[in-house]
Amino acid sequence: DAMVIQNPRYQVTQFGKPVTLSCSQTLNHNVMYWYQQKSSQAPKLLFHYYDKDFNNEADTPDNFQSRRPNTSFCFLDIRSPGLGDAAMYLCATSRGYETGSYEQYFGPGTRLTVT
Amino acid sequence: RKEVEQDPGPFNVPEGATVAFNCTYSNSASQSFFWYRQDCRKEPKLLMSVYSSGNEDGRFTAQLNRASQYISLLIRDSKLSDSATYLCVVNLYNFNKFYFGSGTKLNVKP
Numbered sequence: 281d282a283m284v285i286q287n288p289r290y291q292v293t294q295f296g297k298p299v300t301l302s303c304s305q306t307l308n309h310n311v312m313y314w315y316q317q318k319s320s321q322a323p324k325l326l327f328h329y330y331d332k333d334f335n336n337e338a339d340t341p342d343n344f345q346s347r348r349p350n351t352s353f354c355f356l357d358i359r360s361p362g363l364g365d366a367a368m369y370l371c372a373t374s375r376g377y378e379t380g381s382y383e384q385y386f387g388p389g390t391r392l393t394v395t
Numbered sequence: 396r397k398e399v400e401q402d403p404g405p406f407n408v409p410e411g412a413t414v415a416f417n418c419t420y421s422n423s424a425s426q427s428f429f430w431y432r433q434d435c436r437k438e439p440k441l442l443m444s445v446y447s448s449g450n451e452d453g454r455f456t457a458q459l460n461r462a463s464q465y466i467s468l469l470i471r472d473s474k475l476s477d478s479a480t481y482l483c484v485v486n487l488y489n490f491n492k493f494y495f496g497s498g499t500k501l502n503v504k505p
Contacts, residue, residue, distance in 0.1 A: 311491045320403075322482065322495035323439070330491055370438055374491065382427040382486045384493060386438040 283307050284387035286371050292393045293361050301356040301390045303371030310376040312354040313384070314346060317368045329354060330376060358392075366394045396421055399485050401496035408503055412473045416499045418483030419465045426488035428459055428466045433480045433498065442481070443468070473503045 285304045293299040303312065311330050315323035327336045329348045343365070345357040358365055368389045375381035401418045408414050420428075428445035443450065445457040445466050456469040470477055483496035 313493075320497075322399075322497040325492065328491060335491075368436070376491050377426075377486070377488075383429065383441055383444060384484075386440070389438050391436070 284371060284373055284385055286369075286387035286390050288390060289388060290391050290393075292395060293358075294395055295363065296360050299358050299361055299392070301358075301369050301371075301392070303354045303356070303387055304352050305371075305373045305385075305387075306352070307373055307385065308351060309373035309385075310351075310379070311374045312348060313370075313372040313374075314344075314354070314356050315370040315372065316365075317370055317389075323370055326356070361392070361394045363394050366392055368392075397496075398422060398494035399483055399496040401481075401483050401499045403497060403499060405500040405502050408473055408501070410473055410475060410503055410505055412503075413469065413471045414473055414501065415470075416468045416481055416483075416501075417465050418467070418496050418499075419463075420483075420485045420494070421464070422485075422487060422494075423464065424488050425464075425485045427486040428457075429484040429486075429493075430455075430457060430466075430468045431482040431484055433482055435480075439482055470501075473501075475503050475505065477501060478503045 313328040314326045317323040326340045348354045371387040372384045374384045430442045431439040432442045433439040449458045454471045458467045480498040482498045
């Protein structure tokens with residue numbers, strides 16, 4: 281049973297054309313994360329939500345935005361994709377350290393191609 | 396300095412071999428430690444949490460050395476299916492944020 285679901289699995293967009301990636305979870309976890317991963321590199325945290333509290337990483341470009349309308353869903357919006365934004369985008373969840381649980385669970389990722 | 400550092404490898408080992416990976420972390424406030432496995436073009440999957448006393452799960456053993464700020468993963472009797480990239484992940488005390496190493500690639504050959 282899928283616990284962290286990402287749609288679409290593959291996305292092709294044109295240079296400069298806005299794109300939205302979605303993530304949903306059935307785990308009822310408090311925290312949702314968005315990572316960018318390029319080939320042979322570690323996942324790079326873009327931002328995370330604890331419930332509705334948004335936490336942006338200092339080096340995340342303004343081109344990347346996120347929304348979490350409810351516990352289950354989180355969206356990544358790329359306002360004007362550049363060629364350098366082509367990557368795998370991973371959504372992850374965790375209960376949150378406040379619960380004493382630190383493990384993260386990842387979705388299958390969305391592979392973004394920018395043409 | 397990176398928060399988490401790993402030898403990128405690749406480690407090329409024959410089936411049945413024992414192989415060990417180390418990972419060092421820079422922040423002494425690090426609280427929780429994990430090994431994830433990532434197959435090519437797939438998402439990371441949790442392999443093991445690493446506890447202070449060390450822990451074992453079948454052929455896999457993880458150790459934590461807080462004094463020297465490193466964690467290790469030992470794989471015994473390597474299988475072809477163990478070929479993957481192994482990511483070391485560290486979490487700071489009271490933070491919902493994880494730091495990833497860049498991964499160590501393992502190739503197990505027949």
